[in-house]
Amino acid sequence: MMLTRRIMLAGMAVFAARAVLAAPALRLLMVRRRGCVYCAQWDREIAPVYAEHPEGKAAPLMVVDRDGPYPDGLALARRPWLTPTFILLSGGAxxxxxxxxxxxEKFFPVLRDMLALAR
Incomplete structure (x- = not known):
């Protein structure tokens, strides 16, 4: 009986760990293009602090050029044409x-609102 209970508890722990690992991760995709003055402004003002900000920790940054290549498996509503475009992804969607x-002044509050939509 004791062995059966240990096996069941171990199985439940493995199941819980897999559920956490399978949960879709949030990422922020920044789509930019060479010569974009607003992308350069973002680089100066936000990039140095992004990863240390709570929102940056909640949605790590991924950067791609507007013309690609894009990571495999993305499910975007439409192709970005304006730069920068910031797309919040959950599990690639x-x-x-x-x-x-x-x-x-407005970047992190806007991102906070986006993150609230993902919860």
Whole structure:
């Protein structure tokens, strides 16, 4: 009986660990293009602090050029044409996006609203 209980508990622990690992991870995809002045502004104002910000930790950044290549398996609502475009991904699927750079004061509040949609 004791051995059976241990096996059941071990099985439940493995199941719980797999469920956590299988949960779709959030990522922020930044689509940019060479020569984009707003992308360069974002690089100066946000890039140095992004990874340390709570929102940056919740949705690690992935950067791609507007013309690709894009990571395999992405499910986007439509192809981005304006740069920068920020697309919140959950498990590779688009949750929401915003196009353009709203400035340093508004960037993280907008991203916070996007993250709230993913929960």
């Amino acid at each position: 688009e949750v929401t996006r915003f196009e353009g750079y709203p400035g340093a």
